[in-house]
Every structure is written in C-alpha cells, then in structure tokens.
Amino acid sequence: MVLSDVNFSLAEGEILGLIGPNGAGKTTLFNIISGMLKPDRGKVLFGGRNITGKAPHKISRMGIARTFQIPQPFPEMTVLENVRAASMFSHGGGKGRLPKDPAEICGLLGLGGKKMHEPARRLTGGEKKRLEVARALGTSPGLLLLDEFAAGLTVAETKWASEMIRKLSKEFGLTLVWTEHVMRVLMRTVERVVVLHHGSVIAEGAPEAVVKDQGVLEAYFGGSSA
Amino acid sequence: MILPELVVLGVAYGLLFGVLALGLTLVWGVMKVVNIAHGDFVTVGAYSSYWLFTLAGVHPILSLLFTIPFGFGLGLLVYLGLVRRVANAPELMSLFLTFGLSTLISSLLLNLYSPNQRGVPISFPSINGLGVVLPGSVAIAAAYSVVVAVLLRLFLRRTFWGKAIRAVTEDREAALLMGINPEAVSLLSFGIGVAIATSVGSIVILLQAVTPTVGGDFTLLSFVIVVLGGLGSPLGALIGGVVIGVVNNVASLYLNAAVTPAIGFIVLVVVLIVRPSGIAGLKPD
C-alpha cells in the first residue's frame, strides 16, 4: 500500500474518525504510526517528539496503543492474562485516568466475571474485538488507534461500542483515532473526520460537512475517479 | 577445461536434488509439515530398485514404473495413517512425528536388509560435447529431473487438482471458501511428494550405493535447497538445487574437498540474512 501526502494532526482528548474505502491505506497508516512499518519519507510526531521508525515496543511504551482489524489476542492466555500481560510491559504515557487494574479494565469492556478466566481462543468474534480494546487499554495509553472496531458487530454491540468510545474519551481523557470502513456508526460518534483515498487525504472536517463532500461520495460510490 | 565441466556437472546434479526438494516443498507449502523422513523415502525407492534389479533383473530406469506408483500409494497410506494428525499443527509436532517415522524406516531397512551398502553394477557411456564430459548416469538423472519438473509444472498449471494445490499453498482459508477440500489436496500432495522421493531413489541407485541410513543426507540437502529457493515455491526449489550444485562443484576447484559441503550452508545463511524469504520467496510460483 502506498501512502502519499497524508498530513493531519490530533488534539489531546479528541476522537478522530479515519475513513476511506477498502485499500485506502488506513491500516497502513496505523502500521506506520505504531512502528510496524517504516515509512520511506515523512514524520510521525507524538507529544512533540519524532517517533518515526521507532520499534513497535518502544512506541507502545510511549503511550500509543492499537487494536488489530482481525483480532489477534494471545489465544492460550485467559482474557485477564491478556490484559495483564499488556499492563506488565507498557507503563503508559497516558494521563493516568484509565483504570490500572486489569480486572477492572476487563469489566469496563464487558469481559468481567467468569469471562475473565476463559482462554481468548474460545471467545466469540465480538468478544475478541472487545478484548482487543481491553488489551490496548492495559498498556495505559494516551492515544488509542482503533482498527475497524465496529466491523462485524451486531447492531446492539455496535451501539454499545459507540458509547464505549465516547466514554473512553470523555471520562478517561483518551485520544482516539478510529478507522472504519462502514461510516454510519463512526459518523455518529466522532468529532472530526479525515477521509483517505488511494493513500491520500481527500477531505477533512466535521462529519456533517464531510458526508456532503463530492470527492468523498465519489470515492465511496464510484464516479469520475474510479 | 575443468570449470565449464564442473558447472555442467553442478547443474546436472543440482537438477536432481532440486526435483527431490520439489517433493519436500510441495508438502511444506500445502500443509506446513516439515518432513524429516523425506530422505528415507529416497532410500526406500533405491532399495526397491535394487531388489527389482537383483532378483528380477529389472533395469532401475524401468523400475520407475514401480517406484512411482508405489511411492504414491505409500505416501497416501502414511498421510492417512499418521501425517493427517499433525497437518497444520505447530512445526515441532510434525518434526517430531516425521523424526520418529525416519527412525522407524531406517531401522526397519537395517534389520530387513543388513547394514551393507547396496549398488547396481550398471554403467552408461559418458556424453562428450564442446569439450565437456558428462557422465551418462548423471545425464540420465538430469534428464529425468527435467521431465518431472515439466510434468509437475503442467500438472500444477493446467489441471484442477494442480490449481487446487497452488490455491491451498497460497491461502488455505481462501481455498476453502472456493470449495476446495484442503484435506484431499494435502493427501494428494503428500502422495506426490513421496512418489518424487522414491523415484529419485531409483535414479540415485545409478549414481551411488546406498545404506539404510543414507536418507539423512538427502533430507538435509533438500531442506537447504527448499529454503534457499523459498518455501512452497517449486521453481525456487529447482533454482536452489542448481545453485547448490554449481556452488559445491565450483568451490571444489578452489577449496579442499572436505570443506566444500559447508559452502552450500554458508551461502544459505548469507542469503537468508540478506533476503529472509529465500531467493524466490517473494514471488510464489
């Protein structure tokens, strides 16, 4: 995937929606921010520091957490162990308002009680998605990158997810970047949207404005650019 | 003119071991099984041809008509009885199982046929051309390898099952969605893999004598070639075989013969460091 001319910034505590059709480069962008890919050119700044090309584990320790589009938990560990592992290695650069106790984080994501002691491989698809977030929160991040969090969730789960994300931002002061292929839920939740297409930013602004943008519509529904 | 001769020899031997590695890479690509017993199937093929020659006077090349279907059937049995259980299990598991299988095969051969070396007293006139002498038996080995490689390529490209094998190698889950039964593909490719090994055995008996434990050397060689060429890449296996063959032969011009076997391994380590997925690893054939 090629990214070019992607330029945007984030304010603390903000929820930024990152949208674009399949193959627009959303996951690639996340991989670059989280250090899993090295960009040929360009810079990633975090809290004023240049973090471009740093190793993933270092970036995690600086307070950037991420989830994976296809959940990739530690399958043989229980839910609680997954989150506890995360809290062991990253001491987080976050504000510190997030709960520190792994069990509490599990509860927050609706994975408390008996669920907590179940091996991750036995979770349902939706539960695995929530575990992705719980594990990311375990690292006490300041910035959370959510990759296609709502994809594949039921209607009820989607609604819950949207509330969850708002809560993370408002209650715990977390900064979030959320990508989604399906826009509807995202648009209801976020404050600002960046639209990626063919590896470039084609629009940026409030959700209401962006939906009306001609270029965005073309990117999604085909048109002159296709 | 030693150098061109060594290069030709290297290519010829390399083709044979490339084809042997082809059988290994097929199995590896489809079911991620590391088959330590691969070389022992070569020994089984060599012994079959030896006995056919000694007892019934069947020429080893003619005995291919037996060793190929025999190897295929043996492969099916071994897959259904044993390997099926470890297909797609962690590598260590298949490694452990096939190590047990290798131990079993070589010790059975040892007890059945004694540890003595076995060879067939057949020789071929050598081929002279452009100042290069190529031993007849080596030329036959190279020709056989080319035939197998071409047939296998046609099979993989043109037939339904061949395409199915490629599909499973590239993406098992996608193949499943396309309606391909990966179990059947695994069965088929293991059968083909073993058939290639046993048939190479029939050729090997023309080149050298064998003992029950000689299989380990063939396994090692095929491993190196497979990785050098890139896992799951048939073309890569052939290229890897030729590279190893030529490097080993040419290196013997400049280095003590006892050192040359290390050259292949050193080349492999260097290649892996520079290009962690092998020579042809990036473009699966």
Add this chain to the structure above:
Amino acid sequence: MGTEGESYKRTRRLDAAILAFVVSKARRALGRAAAAGIVIILIAVAVGGYYYYQTLPTAPTGPSTIKVGMTMPLSGSLEADGVMSLDGLKLWAHNVNASGGIYVSSLGRKVPVQLIYYDDTSATSVVSTDYQQLVAQGVNFLVAPYSSGLTLAAAPIAEANHLLLLSHGGASDSIWTKGYKYVVGVLSPGSKYMLPVIDMLKNLNSSAPLKVAFFYGNDAFSISVVNGASAYVNSTSGFNIVYKQSYDESATSYTAQLSQIAALNPDVLLGGAHFVDGETIMKNIQSLGLHFKMVALLVAPDDPHFLSDLGSLAGYVVAPSQWESSLDFSSFTSYFGNITSSQFFTQFNSTYKMPPNYEAAEAYNTGLVLQRGIIDSGSLNSTVVRNQLSSENFYTFYGKFQLGPTGIQAGHTMVVMQWQSGAKKVVWPKPVATSALVYPSP
C-alpha cells in the same frame, strides 16, 4: 503525559503487583511441580532398583562364565562395520563354547564365554555410558567398539578400571600415543596400511618417478593412513606426490575433484575411506571415462559387495588388506587356534549367509588373542592377561601377533589384494601372493 515521579510510583506499584502475582502463581505451580517431582522420583527409584538387582552378585563361588563386554555401532554411520565385527566375535564365542569354554588353570576347569554387547549407535556419549555400566556389571575383559573414535571414548574407562580393552577396529595410531596401558591392538595400525602398496610399486622399478595422487576421507583412520603413506613416500625416491586432499564422506559425488585429479595426469590414485564413498569414486571414475594405471582404495574393495555392486567396474582395483581368505599361516610355528582362513571363511559364510571381510576376521582374531592370553596366564584378571600379552608372539589364521611397547600391534603385516577377473587375489608380499599384480590396469 505524566511526570517522572508519577510514572516511577506507578512502576513501583506495578512491580509489587507483579511480585504478588508471581508468588501466588509460584505457590500453585510448586504444588504441581511437587506432584510431578514425586512421579520422577518413583521412576528414578525404579530404575535405580532395577540396576541394584542387576548388579547383585549372582554366584558366590568362582565365575561361571568369562564375561566379555563391548558395545558395537549397530546403528548409525558405522553400523555396517559394527555388525560385521560383532558377527566375527559371536562366531568365536560360539566355537569356544562348543568346546566347553576356555581352560583357566587357576580354576582348574574350562569356563564358557559370555559376550555382553550393546548398540552404541555410533555415538561416543553412549560408548562412555555403556562401558561404565559394563564395568559395573563385573565384566572380566572389554572389547573395543569398531572405529578409532569410539575406541578412544572407551579407553579411559578401561584404563581407570584396569580392564583389558582389545582394539580390533580402531586403527588410528593416536590410540597408542595417550599412555593407556590396557589398550591392546590386534590389527595393524593405520600408518602401516598403505606401506605394502608403496613397497609393491617400488618393486615395479619404473624408469620415471611415479606420480601419486592422494584422495582420502576426512576421518581419523584415513588421515592416519595417508599421513603414514605420504611420509613413507617422501622418505623414498621414485615417487612424486601431485595431489593430496581429503574429502567429505557423505558427498554424493566426487566427479569435480576427480576431474581435477585426472588433469594432473597421475599414475596412481591412492586413498578412499569406507564403503559407500569408495564405490562412488569408482562409479565416478568410470562415468567420467578416466583411467589410472592403478587405483588403491581403503576398505571398500575388500568388501565382497564391492564386486556385486560394481560388476566389471571392480576390475583391477587394489586395496591394502588386514586379512584375506586365501592367506594360510598354519605352517608357521607357534600357530594358535583350531581354525584356518579358509575354514573361517566357510563357517562364517554358512552361519551368516554372507562372506566375511577382514573386519570379521579381526574381530574373530580378537577372541583368539584373548583366549591365548587367558590360557597362557591361567588367570581371568585383566592386568595379568595384559602382561601376558606383552610377551606373546604367535600366529593365528589372521597372521602374526606381537605387541609393541605401547600396546600397539607390531607383529601383524598388511597384504595387498587386487580384483582380477571377478576374484580377489593377493598380489603382495610375494611369499603369500596368489597371483601377480596386473599393472598398469588395462
């Protein structure tokens, strides 16, 4: 993003949490480990108990058998040699026991022989373990495993426990340079293997110096053979070494090296190592269309399979040999043993359905040497028998036995054989030759 102090405190708290976690985990795991520990201990006690009962003294009065302990490489890279050697020794034990055993004068009766043998899988670590166990089982004498390397792993145990170790398949001279007193060689050492071949070539009285190429296996035995041979060649005139390199014995072909050697146009190719490599060299020589006036290889041509595997390719290949079935020493004075070479050949062939090679003869002869030592000293004590052997000087079907000061075999001499029209012929030394050398080979 949190001050330094905060993050430090958080780290401390986290560490405490981890510690608590580790301790709680450890407690539970200790319980589990303990359960497993008990299982292991039970196994260990069972194994210990088994060996304890194994080592309990069996009979209170005098030994009922002479226990001869050994390992042999019955699997692994040396299995062919190991099986051949073991068969030779088994035949000896069978023949001795058929006559009631060996007469031990200190006991005043014949005592049968009991061979105790294990498979060492061609690995020194197994040799070391098994010989210590043989010692613990109370063997009277030890026979070395086949090959120099394995013999060197058995030697310190024999030495430390003052048990005679008879070497029948360890030819490397280095075995007798370590100061071991209990290691006795029955066969000619490696450095002497090729000497009769060179003597034979010298006897040809060729006008121009003979060009010699050495191409040999990279192992202790072959190296000591070639070092001995090349030193001898250098010390005499009439030879010119044009090539000297070792090779890896697991190689599948030697065509590259042989082409190079042929380009140097030598008269004689000397070398080889073991079975498979020797045959491969012959096949490669033929398929490359090369011709040497003489090819002399170690070990491989001596094996009867050499002919059946190679057919006409075996023609006129020369090999140094420890023993051939045509050799007859029965007229030599102080001849020991109720068997001649041809009798041994016939009996071995009918017992094991394959003709013996010299490894089998060496092993049988090892039994005879032990037998002679016991009879002449009248003792089953290894030290006594070892001292007896230093003063012995006799012939068996295998040839002469006389020890050098270090225990190395000094009496036995090698012969040279050549495949002629599908039959093995002894061609040197002249007094025992059954045919004249064909040189240059057609």
Add this chain to the structure above:
Amino acid sequence: MKPNPQRLAPLALPVAAAVLLYVAPNYAAGTSLPFIILNWIVLAESFNMFAGLTGYVNFGHVVFYGVGGYIGGLLMANSMASPYAAVLAGGLGSALLALGMSLPTTRLRGAYFAIATLSINEAVFVIFDNWDAVGSAPGFTIPIADYLPLQVYYVMAIVAALCVATMYFMTRSKFGVAMQAIRQQEKTASSIGVNAAFYKTVALVISGFFAGLAGALAIWQIAFIDPTNAFDVRVTLNSISMVMLGGLGTVVGPIIGGTLLYGVGDYLDRRYPFLHLIVLGVVIIGVVMAMPQGIVGASRRFFQARRIRREESEGDGSNSRDLAHL
C-alpha cells in the same frame, strides 16, 4: 482427609536430592546412567528454554553442546584450567556464540529460522572437521588424570538442578509472560511493548549457556571429542523428542521426557540391541498420535477433566462449558 499428592510437596526436593546424591551413584550401575540422563535433561531443558517458550525450533541446538565441549575440552586437555573452570568457560563460550547467532537469525520466522540454524550446525561441523588447531577430524583426548566420573556426576547434578530452576523462574516471571506472548502472537506482543528481539536473544543465550555446560561436562566424562560426535544432529533431534514427549514449554516436561526416552532406550538396547530403534520410532509415533501435548499436557488435561467432573457432581454446574470443550 482426602489423599492429596500436593500435600507431599515439601518432601519432593529433599527426596529428589537424596536420589541424585546418594541412591543414583551408589546403586544405578555406577554414575554413568544417571549422569547421561541428567546430561540429556539439561540438553532438553535448554532446548525447551528457547523453542518451548518462543515457538522457534533451534535446529542447531547441538552447536552449543559441541562448542561448549570443545572449549571445555581444550582447556582441560592443555591443562590450562581446572576442569570446573573449563566447564564454566564452555558454558560462557556457548552463551557468547548464542549471542552472535541471535543477531542474524532472530529476524527469521518459522521454518526459515529452523533451517538457518541447521545450516549453521553443518557449517560449524565442517569448520571443526578441518581445523587442525583443534584436532580436526580425528579430535583429541583429555588426559586420564582428569577422568573423575564421580566428581563429574555431582557437578552434572548441580548444573541440572540450576538449569531446571532457571527454566522455572523463566516461566514464572515477567520473562515467562513475554515469552508466552511472543510464542502465541508475536505482532501483538510487540504492540503491547514486548521487545521480542531482546527476549528471544536472552532466551537463546541462556539456552546456549546450559547446553554449553552440558557439552563441556559430557567431554569431561567421555574424555574424547571429535566433530562427528560434538555436532551430531541426532543430539538436537533427541532433545526435541524428549521435550515433545514430556511436554513442550513446561518445566518438568524435559525431565520426564529425558528420563523416559533415555532410560527406556537404554533398557531396550540392553535387551534388543538390534531392534531398539524400531521400538523408539514406534514410541515416538505413538506419542504424537495419543498424546500430542506430551505427558505433562496429557496428565494436566486428565486432572482438569476429573476436577471439573467432581465439581459437576458436587452441584456446581457453572463449568459445563469447559467440560464440553474437554
């Protein structure tokens, strides 16, 4: 009081110590059998430290054993150090080698790692096979004065205990969590701050250290070393088999696997010197078919299933899902 094997826990260590220190050397046919079993346990456990914990197959494990043996052996043969120091030097030398080996290889994944390490094994073998300064192919011996089986045995016992203890702490610490994470999902591990390359390197270095000690001790005992035996790929394969038989990634797995595989193999060799390898092959295949998790894994499952059944019958039906899975 119900009979509970866990109550006997405090007894386990002293009993094990007594077996190692007194019973084995006195009754088990000299020290050689217990010595070699302990040697194999260390080889298998050190293999397990890396492969069992990270999931990467180090096919060149025997390189550590051989190089440790060569370093220790050379120091002993030339009387340059006391055997104890020589053994330690062997371990440290192999640890250093492991560090060097980790630089190019820890970048490689799965089978590529396995074959790269196998190639290193072959290359190292050829180097030692042709290196005259270390005796080349014929190898060298250690003077008889250093032949002290009982001492070697006790040092071996201490090393084995240290090795098992190290593995225990490696699995029951933050280190163990990191290793689990790397094995189960390496990408996720790095996303939560686990420095995978660092942990893999440390594990390989510790693994190399203990395998090197085992090699040096083996050479002290055997008093002879040559490249064929020092770099025999069968040593790696046996270590793998022992670990798989006992239980991959577990602390006690290699102890059980090593004891059973060598102990049973030795017994079979005694009884059937020509057939023991056939039996070994059958046993390995049987283990994979019947207990793919190894003995420790199988017994764990057995006890787990029993516990759940007991809880069920006591009226606690909440675990029915687990039962369905088992």
